[in-house]
Amino acid sequence: MALIVHKYGGTSMGSTERIRNVAKRVAKWHRAGHQMVVVPSAMSGETNRLLGLAKELSPPKQTDELLRELDMLASTGEQVSVGLLAIALQAEGVPAVSFAGWQVPIHTNSAYTKARIESIEDRKVRAELEAGKVVIITGFQGVDDKGHITTLGRGGSDTSAVAVAAAMKAAECLIYTDVDGVYTTDPRVVPEARRLQTVSFEEMLEMASMGSKVLQIRSVEFAGKYKVPLRVLSSFTPWDIAIEEEAKSGTLITFEEDTQMEQAVVSGIAFNRDEAKISVLGVPDKPGIAYNILGAVADANIEVDVIIQNISKDGKTDFSFTVHRNDYARTVDLLKGKVLPSLGTDSIEGDTRICKVSIVGIGMRSHVGIASKMFRALSEEGINIQMISTSEIKTSVVIDEKYMELAVRALHRAFDLDQPTA
Numbered sequence: 001m002a003l004i005v006h007k008y009g010g011t012s013m014g015s016t017e018r019i020r021n022v023a024k025r026v027a028k029w030h031r032a033g034h035q036m037v038v039v040p041s042a043m044s045g046e047t048n049r050l051l052g053l054a055k056e057l058s059p060p061k062q063t064d065e066l067l068r069e070l071d072m073l074a075s076t077g078e079q080v081s082v083g084l085l086a087i088a089l090q091a092e093g094v095p096a097v098s099f100a101g102w103q104v105p106i107h108t109n110s111a112y113t114k115a116r117i118e119s120i121e122d123r124k125v126r127a128e129l130e131a132g133k134v135v136i137i138t139g140f141q142g143v144d145d146k147g148h149i150t151t152l153g154r155g156g157s158d159t160s161a162v163a164v165a166a167a168m169k170a171a172e173c174l175i176y177t178d179v180d181g182v183y184t185t186d187p188r189v190v191p192e193a194r195r196l197q198t199v200s201f202e203e204m205l206e207m208a209s210m211g212s213k214v215l216q217i218r219s220v221e222f223a224g225k226y227k228v229p230l231r232v233l234s235s236f237t238p239w240d241i242a243i244e245e246e247a248k249s250g251t252l253i254t255f256e257e258d259t260q261m262e263q264a265v266v267s268g269i270a271f272n273r274d275e276a277k278i279s280v281l282g283v284p285d286k287p288g289i290a291y292n293i294l295g296a297v298a299d300a301n302i303e304v305d306v307i308i309q310n311i312s313k314d315g316k317t318d319f320s321f322t323v324h325r326n327d328y329a330r331t332v333d334l335l336k337g338k339v340l341p342s343l344g345t346d347s348i349e350g351d352t353r354i355c356k357v358s359i360v361g362i363g364m365r366s367h368v369g370i371a372s373k374m375f376r377a378l379s380e381e382g383i384n385i386q387m388i389s390t391s392e393i394k395t396s397v398v399i400d401e402k403y404m405e406l407a408v409r410a411l412h413r414a415f416d417l418d419q420p421t422a
């Protein structure tokens with residue numbers, strides 16, 4: 001019998017009825033003899049509700065002190081969930097105990113609202129498992145070295161679960177959610193999307209980082225680093241299906257590339273509406289310009305994604321890049337404040353109505369013409385490409401946000417993703 005970690009997302013924990021179902025499912029695994037650690041998210045909508053309340057009361061400037069309080073607040077959603085799930089398990093006759101992140105403890109750095117897990121102590125959890133209990137640990141949260149509660153960024157319960165599985169050397173981490181696996185693209189946007197039986201770790205990493213919210217990117221990074229067997233599956237199957245059947249359902253994240261040989265060149269399409277584009281116009285085309293602009297942005301702890309620099313004309317060039325929409329106003333202020341005057345320009349343009357659409361597949365390594373096929377499919381729909389970025393296994397384009405769904409559907413068709421693979 002094995003040590004297994006289950007993670008249940010917000011929708012799966014969305015009502016007392018659903019929590020009862022989760023408890024019945026976990027009880028089934030426990031009764032089959034497995035040592036069970038369960039990591040639930042806050043009930044659906046709860047984290048948004050809490051952060052919405054904070055927004056009504058927040059001061060205009062985002063200080064570290066404010067971010068600390070946001071974490072104090074947002075972490076409560078998961079605390080409610082673990083308490084309720086432990087109670088529901090006890091009602092099933094299964095001994096269960098819940099812990100908040102700081103009780104485990106799950107140590108993180110102090111980057112409030114986007115903290116990183118540094119280490120997890122397993123002693124307390126193991127002792128409770130040895131005593132025959134199901135251990136329930138809050139997703140999404142940890143504690144920093146000053147004793148302050150931190151959170152891991154939106155969708156962070158996935159990362160909590162995989163990190164706990166890695167620390168405990170669990171046999172498998174099962175991510176239960178409201179879809180029955182990882183699809184070729186978000187099935188809510190393209191109903192023809194197909195479930196993938198397996199997806200390689202590298203593809204999952206690109207899909208998550210390009211915006212597929214089915215797994216938080218850091219959870220995939222953890223799974224890769226510690227080789228945690230990871231599966232995404234539905235929490236909406238009947239709770240009493242046979243464990244053998246359940247354990248084979250959904251999508252397995254694989255680490256061997258050979259299993260992908262039969263698969264399509266492009267495995268999936270991801271999209272992301274969270275970015276904004278900034279263009280600095282008419283800067284002198286000389287060494288150090290990219291460093292001057294992006295160095296200042298990096299020093300402010302703002303992540304930059306797609307970057308392009310145009311060819312120069314009369315010794316001047318235009319420079320564009322994207323940042324997270326939440327960082328857009330801060331980035332523009334920063335550049336207007338001191339960076340642009342030092343470069344002899346004040347010409348800056350921004351666009352928050354963009355989106356990034358990406359095709360992902362390890363087959364792209366060994367096939368040519370994939371990017372051009374993507375560009376043709378977009379041009380046939382009359383969609384203008386504003387920026388392009390590529391890596392070995394993905395091509396991304398930045399386009400007008402209003403064409404996002406059209407682009408995703410067109411690409412899904414163009415790469416035959418709605419057809420079953422051979």
Ligand code: ADP
Pocket residue numbers: 008009010011012041155176177178179181182183184185186187188211212213214215268
């Ligand atoms: P949870 O609350 O369980 O963590 P999330 O909402 O975070 O659930 O993630 C599941 C959602 O991810 C699905 O409902 C689906 O709309 C979305 N999604 C985006 N891309 C994909 C994809 N490629 N495959 C499956 N689901 C996807």
Ligand code: ASP
Pocket residue numbers: 009010041042047048077139140153154155156157158
């Ligand atoms: N409750 C958190 C969120 O809504 C974490 C999670 O659900 O994974 O982002």
Ligand code: MG
Pocket residue numbers: 009155158213214215216
């Ligand atoms: Mg999620």
